[in-house]
Amino acid sequence: MNTSITIAQFELQTNWFLNELVSISDEQSNKKAADNLNPIKWVAGHILNTRMTLLSILTGDASNQEFNSLFGKGSSNKITSLFPTIDEIKLKWGVVSSELSECLKTISNETLESPPPFQTSIPDKTLHGLITYMASHEAFHLGQLSILKKF
DSSP, X not given: OOOXXXXXXXXXXXXHHHHHTTTOOHHHHHOOSSTTSOOHHHHXXXXXXXXXXXXXXXXXXXXXXXXXXXXXTTOOSOOOTTSOOHXXXXXXXXXXXXXXXXXXXXXXXXXXXXXXXXXXXSSOOSHHHHHHHHHHHHHHHHHHHXXXXXX
16 A cells, blocks of 8 residues: 555645744734634644644554643633643644654555554545544644634
């Protein structure tokens, strides 16, 4: 199974993520455009948390539970002093993105074709299908970042 397209998609989204956060101060990243919308920092943290979760699945390393509690499913529409700064999120993004890219370059076909630890709505019931789903999930939230930045 060829992962070059998946790697290219994640690399493109790595650049989009950083581009959306250019010139966004920590103060700006905490502001909500409306009561029912997440702030930029939460969306950026959520995208990073998704990427960290994927890396954890692929490497078998423990996931970052603190990050997951701040930015995982069910944590939206909250702002807390426990959030890292937007600069810390960008730095962590760079590290995690490099590790994910390296992991995807060396992953075996057998691993890609194995069942994932959980199922999503994507029809492909393999780990590669889950990776594809998570890339799409990232892209969805990158669109949100783009809109929030305009506010």
